Amino acid sequence: MSALIEVNDLSVDYITFDGRVRAVNEVSFAIEEGEILGLAGESGCGKSTIAFALMRLHRPPALISGGEILFEGKNILDFDDEALRQFRWKDTAMVFQSAMSCLNPVKTIEYQFYDIFKAHDQVKNRKESIEKARELLKIVDIPAERLFDYPHQFSGGMRQRVVIAMALALKPKLLIMDEPTTALDVVVQREILQKVYELKKEFGFSVLFITHDLSLMVEFCDRIGIMYSGQLVEVADSTAILEQPQHPYSFGLGNSFPTLKGELKEMIGIPGTPLDLSNVPPGCRFAERCFRVTEQCRQLEPQLINNSHRGWVACHHVLPVDVAQPYNSLEVDA
Numbered sequence: 001m002s003a004l005i006e007v008n009d010l011s012v013d014y015i016t017f018d019g020r021v022r023a024v025n026e027v028s029f030a031i032e033e034g035e036i037l038g039l040a041g042e043s044g045c046g047k048s049t050i051a052f053a054l055m056r057l058h059r060p061p062a063l064i065s066g067g068e069i070l071f072e073g074k075n076i077l078d079f080d081d082e083a084l085r086q087f088r089w090k091d092t093a094m095v096f097q098s099a100m101s102c103l104n105p106v107k108t109i110e111y112q113f114y115d116i117f118k119a120h121d122q123v124k125n126r127k128e129s130i131e132k133a134r135e136l137l138k139i140v141d142i143p144a145e146r147l148f149d150y151p152h153q154f155s156g157g158m159r160q161r162v163v164i165a166m167a168l169a170l171k172p173k174l175l176i177m178d179e180p181t182t183a184l185d186v187v188v189q190r191e192i193l194q195k196v197y198e199l200k201k202e203f204g205f206s207v208l209f210i211t212h213d214l215s216l217m218v219e220f221c222d223r224i225g226i227m228y229s230g231q232l233v234e235v236a237d238s239t240a241i242l243e244q245p246q247h248p249y250s251f252g253l254g255n256s257f258p259t260l261k262g263e264l265k266e267m268i269g270i271p272g273t274p275l276d277l278s279n280v281p282p283g284c285r286f287a288e289r290c291f292r293v294t295e296q297c298r299q300l301e302p303q304l305i306n307n308s309h310r311g312w313v314a315c316h317h318v319l320p321v322d323v324a325q326p327y328n329s330l331e332v333d334a
């Protein structure tokens, strides 16, 4: 496998009346061809900011203040308007949380497919567009005759599938899904993700998947990146993140979620609250909430390093492989 997209030291700031807030700080990761990478972390840690930056869909007050985003080796931050137009939809497509907000309520689904195909010179005429759109609807299990309906005539789950069909219309190489199913019930969520998974296997695209549902993420992703306060703190295989987390925050996150399979376990929340990004102290950003904190953590910021076969981690006191032991026995003697 080779990297489809490589993000190097990406930083994104929001320019607010109170000053500059760095929402994403020097984040680096790659998504391989055909890989599903998940991004997890508490609300406000910067997941959506990254998703938007990857498509250069960020708008003021957001500003990319550093780093590069290489798509097939080319830095998309250098793209002009025409290159960007090609890149969006054709190379990369995005599915947002609210399907309704990406669909035009006053146009039929058919017309909206036509808009996409026409804008990218993919069809010679309306008839060809209708044919292609029918096929796409079938792929996401929506009867082709619904093509001439308006968005409000679909259920929430169907609308989300329509949006996925549209996202796949130009056969993108990367599909970004930012909480694509959060507004739907769990059964429909799973059905939709199962569909995306099947399509991914058929068409071979890569996926960046963001959700608050860690169990869904583990089931669906090859690898997961854990974010904390604008930084990536761990990137590893998805089962390893839950079963053998390296970072105390990943450990805490795993313990605060119910598991679908396996033994019942007590759920433990992570004490404390995320950092105020306008006032970031030196050292590790998780230090004040961490049960393994030492003086070193308060002074020296840990870098994201490749920890042999266990994946990437940014922590001075990486957890041992077997963390199935009492919480307090994992404390570090300072």
Ligand SMILES: Nc1ncnc2c1ncn2[C@@H]1O[C@H](COP(=O)(O)OP(=O)(O)OP(=O)(O)O)[C@@H](O)[C@H]1O
Binding pocket: 014, 015, 016, 021, 023, 041, 042, 043, 044, 045, 046, 047, 048, 049, 050, 060, 061, 062, 277
């Ligand atoms: N338009 C904006 N202006 C100022 N700050 C913003 C803006 N949008 C986001 N932020 C800040 O950037 C940080 C990251 O936000 P982001 O939306 O990327 O988080 P997230 O991880 O996607 O959260 P959630 O899980 O709630 O969707 C937050 O601290 C947020 O307050």
Ligand SMILES: [Mg+2]
Binding pocket: 047, 048, 049, 178
């Ligand atoms: Mg978000």
